[in-house]
Amino acid sequence: MERLIVNSKIELEPLKFSHAFQVFHAIDRNREFLEPWLPFVQDTETQEDTENFIQSVTSPNSGDRDEVYVIWFENRFAGLIGLKDTDRVNMKTEIGYWIIQQMKGKGVVTLSTKRLIEYVFSSSGMNRIVIRCGVGNQKSAAIPKRLGFTFEGIEREGEKHRRKFIDLEVYSLLKAECDFLVSD
Template identity: 50%
Template sequence: MLELKVDSEIVLKEIELFDAEDIFRLIDSDRENLRIWLSFVDSTKELFDTEDFIKSILFLPEEIRDFVTVIIYKGQKIGLIGFKLTDFVNKKTEIGYWISKEFENKGIVTKSIIKMIDYALDTLELNRIQIKCAIGNEKSSKIPKKLNFKFEGIERSAELLNGKFIDAEVYSILKDEWNSKN
C-alpha cells in the first residue's frame, strides 16, 4: 500500500479493507456534521456499508482504480481524501475529501490536497485537477480559492443531498498553472 508523507504530522495512506472499522466509526461519530454536505453519510448505516465502499475501490483493476487515502494526523485516522472520476486518457481527475469536525481549521486538508495534486501531476502525469464544493460549503470552497484554482462556474443539480438536488461550485487547476505558482 502506497503512503504519501505530507509533513511530520500528516500521512496519506492508501485505503485498505482493514481501515473499514475506523472509517465507519469516524462517520458514525460525526454523522450530523458530515451529512450536511456529504450524500454518502445517510446510506452508510453499518460497518458493511463502509466495507462495500472500500471493496468497490480495491476490486477494480489497478489501471482504472481511483487513488483513495486515509488521512492520518499524529497517528490517528481522521478522514479520507482521494481522486474520483479519474480519466487517464484525458489526463484529469477530481479530488474529494472529508475530515472529522474536530480536526477542521488546522490546515490538514489544504496540505493533503497539495500533496495529492503533486502526486497527480508528477507521478500520474495528469494535466487537470478539479474540486467541486456544494454551494454554501464555505470551509470546503476556501481551499481551492486559497490554492489559486480557477472558478469555472456552477454545476446545477450536481448532487442529490438529503432528498434534494444541490448546486456545486466547480474549480480547476492545470499542470502549467500549478507549476508556475509552486
C-alpha cells in the first residue's frame, strides 16, 4: 500500500496504528451522523475497539487483509476509505468509505473513490469493483452513480444493524467501463 495523492487538498494515507486516536474520536463525535448506515459504530465504544480494528487490517498475519486508507482533507482527518472482501482469483473487490459530518458536501469521498478506482484498476489487476450502500442512504449511493457504476439491484437484508438487517443497493464498475482511466 502506498500513499495516494488525490489532488492538492486530498491525500489517502495507509491506515496505521498511530491513527487510532483520531479515528476513534471522529467516530465518537459523529455517532449520530454515522450510526444509521454503519454497523461498526455501535461496536466502537472505546479507543481500544478502534485499535483492535486497525490491528486486524494492518497485521502482517492477516493474510489477504483489507486495504484501508485515512482520508486527509487540507491536512485534517476526514474519514476512511478502503478495499474489502478482495477476491484475487476472480479479480474483484469492494470499496467502502465513510466521512465525518463536517466534511460532507465537499466532494471528498467522490474524488477519493475515483482515485482509489484508478489505483485498483491500474496496479492490482482487478477487473470489477463493487460499492454497496444502505437503501435510503442517498448521499452514499450518489457516489457510484457519479462515477459511472451500474446499479445491479438490491441485496436483501445484506447487512446487520443492531438487531435488524437492512437492504443494500449494489453497484459495480468493470475495468473496461472505466472511462477516466489513463491508457497504459
